[in-house]
Amino acid sequence: MKQTILVLTTMVLFAACGGKADSSALGKKRAERDSLKTVYAELGTRIKDVEAWLAENDTTVRRNLSTVTAAQVKAGTFIHFVDVHGVVKADESAALFAQGGGRVRRILVNAGDRVHAGQLLVSIDNDMVGKQITQAETGAELARTTFEKQQTLWNQKVGSEMQFLQAKAQKEQAEAGLSSLREQQRLTNITAPFDGQVDEIMMRVGDMASPMQPVLRIVNLTGVQLEADVPESYLMSVISGAPVKVTFPSLNESFDAELAHVSKYIDPPNRTFKVSVRVPKGEQYMRPNLLSDISIQDRRNDSALVVPSRAVLQDVEGNNYLFVLDKTRNDEAVARKVMVDRVSQYKGDLSITPREPGALKGGEQIIDEGAKNVSEGATVRVAVPQQVVAN
Secondary structure, three states: OHHHHHHHHHHHHHHHHHHHHHHHHHHHHHHHHHHHHHHHHHHHHHHHHHHHHHHHHOOOOOOOOEEEOEEEOEEEEEEEEEEEEEEEEEEEEEEEEOOOOEEEEEEOOOOOOEEOOOOEEEEEEOHHHHHHHHHHHHHHHHHHHHHHHHHHHHHOOOOOHHHHHHHHHHHHHHHHHHHHHHHHHHHHOEEOOOOEEEEEEOOOOOOEEOOOOEEEEEEEEEEEEEEEEEEHHHOOOOOOOOEEEEEEOOOOEEEEEEEEEEOOOOEOOOOEEEEEEEOOOOOOOOOOOOEEEEEEEEEEEEEEEEEEHHHOEEOOOOOEEEEEEEEEEOOEEEEEEEEEEEEEEEOOEEEEEEOOOOOOOOOOEEEOOOHHHOOOOOEEEEOOOOOOOOO
């Protein structure tokens, strides 16, 4: 028993001595660890600072940044146009009809011939009218002779006044009837209503003409205008005298002019009003019903700020904004958000006004493409547009 207690006592003493030794070594290691951690933290901070400096100054380092293209805010003139489709209308263009029925006897002109007002173009047979004229001529001659004799007697105070008046009325009635038949015969033949050119002949000799079917068409292109329909929403901005640009896609021709007339009437079915443009003299390629594209200037601002329309974005609250590029180094810049209001847009250009006065003056570089992937204060890489080299 005593021997056992002695052994246990010896073991406790050894454990106590070993524990003190182990406790001393553990403290040293912990102190060493804490010292290394401090050095590691300092090195990490220094490394981070060095990397940041290299990122800003080492041109061989390429950071993973969003790439955008840049555009310039232009300070100057902004012009808005209303684009519509127009058709050519000749001032004098007519399809000619026979006023009465009859067979075409002679066609005195060919397509393309120049004709003058009053010139006989087509002769139409109408034997019935001719016979009526012969009969009317005989009756008119008889009535005229009867009146002359009755007038002689009346001047000699022979006969009654009633007989004289009846003879006078019969003469005038017969002459009026004869004149009417001759006018009917004249209208049966077709004459040119104005100077122009025969554009098309629709009938041949021997065909039956009627008031329902055109015989030929005559056109005078010395006076030509364009007509177009404009939506009623532009009623207050489209005015007479406004500059216009006219293009004929099928001819690859164009000219500048002014708006000659603006109609005051709005067409109920399509809610449009008509406008017209005079075609300058010398435009010999004009043809009736030729299609054209007409751009009507309805708004002009000589002190506008103009940007590409795609550069202006809109947030969830409906506010419009764009990003101004504040250059940092080389091809990198910081995006700065500027709130703007949209004024007017035409094709790819947009007129804007900054909500904060003086925020934009013109000449600033803004993000053109790629703005949707950018946030306020983000650093971006500005791509340089590739130059197109002509062969």
